[in-house]
Amino acid sequence: MSVWGKVLGAGAGFALGGPLGALVGAAAGHYIAKFRANALSAEGAENASFPGESSREARQVIFATALVVLAAKLAKADGVVSREEIAKFKTIFNIPESEISSVGAIFDKAKTTADGFEPYAEQVAKLFRSTPAVLENLVGALFEIAKSDGWVHDAELRYLRKVSGIFSLDSTTFDRISAQFSSEDSEPDPYSVLGIAPDVPDRQLKARYRELAVQHHPDKLIANGMPDEFVEKANDKLALINAAYDKICAQRNIK
Numbered sequence: 001m002s003v004w005g006k007v008l009g010a011g012a013g014f015a016l017g018g019p020l021g022a023l024v025g026a027a028a029g030h031y032i033a034k035f036r037a038n039a040l041s042a043e044g045a046e047n048a049s050f051p052g053e054s055s056r057e058a059r060q061v062i063f064a065t066a067l068v069v070l071a072a073k074l075a076k077a078d079g080v081v082s083r084e085e086i087a088k089f090k091t092i093f094n095i096p097e098s099e100i101s102s103v104g105a106i107f108d109k110a111k112t113t114a115d116g117f118e119p120y121a122e123q124v125a126k127l128f129r130s131t132p133a134v135l136e137n138l139v140g141a142l143f144e145i146a147k148s149d150g151w152v153h154d155a156e157l158r159y160l161r162k163v164s165g166i167f168s169l170d171s172t173t174f175d176r177i178s179a180q181f182s183s184e185d186s187e188p189d190p191y192s193v194l195g196i197a198p199d200v201p202d203r204q205l206k207a208r209y210r211e212l213a214v215q216h217h218p219d220k221l222i223a224n225g226m227p228d229e230f231v232e233k234a235n236d237k238l239a240l241i242n243a244a245y246d247k248i249c250a251q252r253n254i255k
Helices: 018-028 031-043 056-075 083-092 097-112 118-127 132-149 154-166 171-179 190-194 202-215 218-223 228-252
Strands: none
Touching (some): 018 118, 083 097, 118 132, 132 171
């Protein structure tokens, strides 16, 4: 079972708790009986519940659940929940056909509730406060969803900036994330991708690159709670960081 098949069960009193757990529990309905049956038959009774939030599996489930909920709130940011945004979510994250209904139940519940996104963002921010690179990847995933219709609308950008602020990501980090989703007609500015000024000394350039390469290594992110299903996207991001550094080195004739 992928992480997407576990999100609905997590809200029924297993591990989530807080605003995320309450929302997912409300969305569960008749799905929870099906989840329990599937979990027991497929993985055994000893694996049908989740351990505490400190476990890697629980953190991965919370990451995925927060992404679903915050994506649903994002879809409302410009006043319209488009078919493209919902369909793109399923496609971007390779959700198995058998698990789409569980994710859809949470998405639909989140987009119809009157409460804001802040309590959910605050809950996940607290859990991952010591691993900001994981939160950065969550914001990046939201950016990808926002751009599913071709560009990021102003209302969506404001929403993403607020989420980033709750995650305690500074403006430089936010701009660096945003640069990765620039127009498809042009390559992202390499300095923006690395979050540095064009006149930064070579020594600082190298230090910055090494820092980002370590922080965003897929193995490190997964160990800190990013779901295994996101490893391909993590590899893409690391490749973007590497490409930006290589481009600057070529421009500066750094060997």
